[in-house]
Each structure stands twice: as structure tokens, then as C-alpha cells.
Amino acid sequence: MGLDHIYEIRCPVHGFVALNAWEREIIDQPAFQRLKRIRQLAWTDQVYPGAMHTRFEHSLGVRHVANLLFDSVVRNSRALLESDLGYNETGLDRYRQLVRLAALLHDVGHSPFSHSSEDLFPERDGGGKKYVHEEYSAAIIRGPLRDVIENHRANANYAFSADDVAALIEGSAGAQKGIFWRDLISGQMDADRMDYLLRDSHHTGVHYGRYDLHRIVGTVTALRSGENSGLRVGIQEGGWHVAEALVLARYAMFTQVYFHKTRVAYDIHIREAMKAMLPNGRFPRPTELDKYLEWDDWKVLGLLAGGQGGEHGERLTQRKHYRRVYRSNEMMSHRDRECLEKLEERLGSLLAERVPAGRSKAWYKTDGSDIPVLSEQDGVARPLSYFSRAVSYLGKHDQVFLYCRPEDRLEADRIVKEVGGNGLA
Template sequence: MAEIKDCKEQPPIQKRYEIRDPIHGFVVLNEWEREIIDHPAFQRLRRIRQLGLTEMVYPGATHTRFEHSLGVMHVATRMFDEVVEKREDFLKTELGYQEADLKRDRVLVRLAALLHDIGHAPLSHAAESLMPCNGAGKKYLHTDYSAAVVNHVMRDVIENHPMNRQYAITARDVADFLTGATRLGRSLLWRGLVSSQLDADRADYLLRDSHHIGVAYGKYDLDRLLVTMAVAIDATGSPVLAVEEGGEHAAEGLIIARYMMFTQVYFQHTRRAYDCHSEQALKTLLSRGARSTQGRAAFPPPTARKNVEAYLEWDDWRVMGMIHAGEAGEHGEIIRERKHHRCVYATPEIPSTSDLEFVEELIARVEDKVSFVDRAEESWYKFGDADIPVLLSPGRRDERVRTLSERSAVVRGLKAVNKIRIYVPPAAQERVSAVVQKLRRVRG
């Protein structure tokens, strides 16, 4: 980390630090952010790979949530600065922002972006099914863990730094920003920079994952997108983050990049098999570790400091060490030896009723041979509430907002993927494949 001279935005005593980044060049930090990054909970992200066991298929995929988190803070800040620079008068006159509000929200956005993955489970998203349910029967998400880490573990480093005196940002403010809690009120406008279809999270991971994996599917024009970001009031009277008309094809580019990355990389059949093996190996480890919630293996719920601290003990190093030591059962061995289960049947990306019935019938016939059924589900474009607002004629009298889905036949044409795959152990592959062929003939 290189220390550099102060910039004019910061008081003279403040130092800035630069971290070299393969995607964005340099990520700039202040002292407060550096202390947050030095916190053990944040350093843990060095031990959480961004893409779990994707390296079993794409050997370059060994990058971590640590560098991604820095990248998200960098991109979210650039987005915020572009919007404010371009629409400062609008923010002040139409939305009632004062200079101090904007400065405070900028800091809040940076902290939330930096900490958005602080509660990530080991082996990436594969472990999320092992998160317990809350009292209402709803499963906790990794965002809930991120908010809990911020609230229970990082309060001191967030609230008590001298740089926070002028902002009075609380750990709860950051946690609420991450979960979208309504008490944040107007500041929620900026949440779209961390959680939306054009957020800094996907803006960063698409480029970063492409770079490390060695594919071009996730590339799009980030610079064009950034210079066309704006804030506006939509047709219903709500303030929204938008992209100017000139950036709508850059926005399409990001949506298509995400579609390509999911279908070509994240949903790749062997990679998905390793998600299932990871989940089962972790389940074995959690059940051995006397952490059981509601009668099943699960992480401790993010409801108290001691639970959060116990949760943070779990990282990829610990899990891989236990797998290496032979403690993770059959699926741990599969991971260690790279002898994954095989896909014997997959529906099309958009299955018909007949395809879905085929899955049910096949499972009924070979249930004892099936090791897991994988559902790769994702929608590429979210209409309605989450549609991307496009700002037409910005700054002119006929300024107005339309949605990207109204204007883009490309995004209208992207249908959600609901691909189902059936996996069996290698020893059963031939036999079950024969059943698949026979069933296909019977069903015509």
C-alpha cells in the first residue's frame, strides 16, 4: 500500500493511500478506510475466494472478495461523483439536498460498498443454503450477515474514528444501507449504487471475474456507463438513479455481459457440480462442529456478537484445511481428488412443461442413483420495480424518464434461465444415461 500526499478535498492532516488494482488501476483510501480494511473481519475477505471452487474449471479464478470489495468501493464512488457533479443543482433544488448531506452520503456509500461482502460465507455462494432461518421462517442471506458483522464487530472502527466526527455515521446506518432498511429515508436513493441492475457490485465483478478467468464475456464499457449516470424524478414522482439516453447501449452491454457470464461461466455444468459438493462438504463440517440450528447443520444465526464471531471463524482456508485433513466426508474427498459427480440430464435454459415433467419422471425412476438436482436460475433483466430508468433530454425543459425495457428490444428479449440438471456419481453415469435415453424414446 503506497502512502501519497494529501489532496485538496481532505483536511491537511489526512493521508491518502493507493492500492494497485488489476481492473481499476489504483483504489484510493483515506486513513479511516485503511483502519477498516486492517480490521480482522475485513482481512478475512482475503481468505474468501470470489468464485468458490470455480478454479476447478477455470484455474485463474483464485481472486478474492478482498480485492472485489475495494473495487466496488472505487466504482460506487465514481458513480456517486459523476451523478453529483452533473446533477448537483437538481439534487439541491429538486430533492432538497444540502452540501453537507451530499458529503455525508458519499462517505456512507463508500463504507457500505466497501463492507457489502463482509459477511460472505466460505466457498462463496455455495454455502448460503446453510444459513439458518429467522423467527419468521425466512432464511438469512449473506447481506444479513454483512449487516450483523458491521453492527456487532465493526462498530468501534466505524463510529469512533476522528474523521467521523463531522459525519456522525453509525454502524447501524451502514448496516441499514446494506439491508435497505427504511429508516435511512432519502439516503436510500444511493442504495442503487450497491444493489441494483447497474450497481457497482456487478460493474466490478463482471470485469474482475473475466480478467482472472481469462474470458471476454463479462466485458462492457464501464467508462461510458459512468459518464452517463444521473439522478432524476421518474413518471410516478419518485427520485431514481438513471442512465442518460447516451448510455443506454452501455447499460445494455452490462446486462448482456452478465447474461454471458452466467450462461458461459457461473452456470457451467462442472462448476455447478462443485457448488453442490462444496455445500455437502460444508454441511458435514458444520454438523461435526456442533453447530446445529433447528435440527440441521447450519451457520450460527447473525443475531448476537458471539454468533457473528463464531461465523467469522469460517473461511476458505479453514474449510480447505479440514477437507485436506479428511474431515469433510465423501464430498470433501471428491473435492480433494477432483472426482466430481456427472450431469446426466439437463433441461434447456428455458424449459417447457414437458421438460419439467421429464425431470420429475426421471427422478422417480432413478431416485436412488441421483446425488443432486441443480437448479440454475437467474433473470437477466428485471422489469417493473427494478427496471433501469433512462433519462431523456437531461437538463432541458422536456427532460423525462422512460425505462430501458420500453426502449430496448434487446433486454425485452432476454428471458430468465431456469435450467435444471441431474447429477449422479461417476459409477452410475452409464446406467442412468441409458435410462434417460429410454425415457426420451418412450416420451417421443
């Protein structure tokens, strides 16, 4: 097939995702096919049985949405891109393909069961910070996928290096003038978020995650948000309602799905079970990719079926998961925190796990950043909260859950009732 041939893959969310020959060859690589064996939402199927979708189709979806966003930004703000960033037609064509590749490969480094196991990444040399999955994605791009990126016939038109793609994903200076497009890969309104909200909503059957993708794509634009500030991605004023819908969808999916009490309990168990399975309780480093890439959901499930995973493996296979005995208010005051600390002290050894919502920042981005909106009246940017009262009142989800073992439930409930506080079980 020629380089111009388009391959269409069916998608329950977007209808069809169209890949060019280059991308088709990339997804055929074992490192990318591995994503078919990594579930997007870990053990969420224990609560929402339909949630069996994988990182594979999500990655295709992100590629699709990123392309739509790119074309729309160019259509809506070409003059600004040319004047501020010096882009011409050739440059834009080049960045378009770069964004497509980065979007396609942004999750290739995920560990089994996605975010559940991110705590099991090893620490960097010198101690301190742990690796994150984006660093594994970058390593895979520079490693097993380097050849298919750099030496594919199609690359004669672009002269990309694997480093170019990796830099856009990991956020390193190597992204150079392409750094502007990083907001489409990992930002407040990125293609990742836009796809997973719709996809997770579809597969769980929870409709709160739906919003008008086509409207938001149609209104995305480049803009300047302040004096002497560079360009960033925002929304035309005509799209502020759908941007509001996106923010509210994210909030609803977080509270109803991603932070569902039973789902969180299973996250605890799969994390601890994998810790028991892994040598030294940690995944191999990004420098040991061959070993790392052996790990996927199938391997973990096989080990669980074989009786591995310790106490937590048993809790998973026998559905004896931890029970939530307390949840704080979604936004805690100083007094709420004092009450929570008192309760934790009283529960003592009955407290099996404490899960703060904001613990892992990878979790579906409920941060407080505000989407910039280009005002029609004066051509100046305003934050989304200027237009949307709902967004202006939406604070950060700071809730904490306390869990006990099911066998300790009665006693834990008694203590929670005794201590009181503003939370509920």
C-alpha cells in the same frame, strides 16, 4: 499520516483504488482482512484456473466504482437531487462518504467460499426464513467494526453511526433519506455487479464479462420513472448501448461461468462437505460473531486436508465430482417442465442432485428488472428494452441441471436417452 492522506492500492481491474485514512484503518481490521481468505468464486478455479481472486479485492473494487457512480449521479442530476431530496453540498458530501463505506463493507459478512455455502445459514428464531450474508455484514458493522466507524477522528465531520452504514446495506428504514443511494450498492446497475463482472472476467480469462465501465459511469443519473414516483438511478439515453452491454455481459458470464456444469457440481460438494463440518450443519448465528468469523476458506480447506467433510469432502479432494446428465432449455415451457418431472421420476435414486438456476437469488442477479433510461427527446424515462431489441428478447435464465454420481453415469445416460425431452446432456 493526516486524515487527507490517500492510500493507493493496485488493482488489476481498475488500476488503482484510492482509500482515505479512515477506510485504510477499516480494511486493517481482522473482520475485513478475513475477506482475503474467502474466494470470490468458490471452486471455479477447477474450471478456470485463474479464478483465485478473493472478496477482499472485490470489496475495494466496489468501493471504487460506487464512488465513481455517486459523483456521476451528482454531476448529471444535481438539480433534481436538490429539489426532490433536499440535498445541499454538505449533505452530498456526507452521503458520498456513507456510500463509500457501505460499498466497502457490503460483503464483509460472507461465509466461506461465498455463495456456495449460503444454504448453510441458520434459520431465524421462530423458524421459516434463513439469514442471508447481508445480515451478517450488518451485524459485523454494528459489532466488531462499530468502534473504527464511530470513533475514528474522521467521523467528527460526518457523525455516522454504525447503524447508518448497516441500514444502507441491509435495506432497513434506518437508511432514511439516504435510501436513494441504495441502488448504487444493491440494484440493477449497482457497483457490486459492475465490479464483479469485470473482475471475474479478468481472472477467469472469459472476455464476455467486459463492458465499457467508464462510459456507463459517465451516463448514470437520477430520474423519475413514472407519475408520482420518487427518484431512482438510471441511465441517460447516450448510455443505453453500454447498459445493454452490461446486461448481455451479465447474461454471458452467468451461462458460461457462474452456471458452468462443473463449477455447479463443485458448489454442491463444498456445500455438503461444510454441512458435515459445521455443528448441526449450520453456521453460527449473527449473534455469535466470534464463532462465525473463525470460518473462512483456509479453515475449511484445512479440515478437508485432514479428511473431514464426509463423502463430499472425498469427492472434492479426489475430483470424483458429480456429472451432469441433463440440462433443460434455458427458458422452459410448460411441456419442458412436464418432461423434466417425468425424467426425474425415472432416474429415481440415480438422481444425485437437481439444480435450478434460479434457486438462490443471491446468484448474480439474473432477474427481469429493466434499467430506466432518460429519453433525450422528451426528458421522460423509458425502459432499456424500449431502446434495445436484444434486451427486450432476453428472458430469464430458468435452466435446470440434473446430476448423477460418476459411478452411475452410464445407467443415467441410458435413461435420459430413453425418456427424451428437449434438453441435452
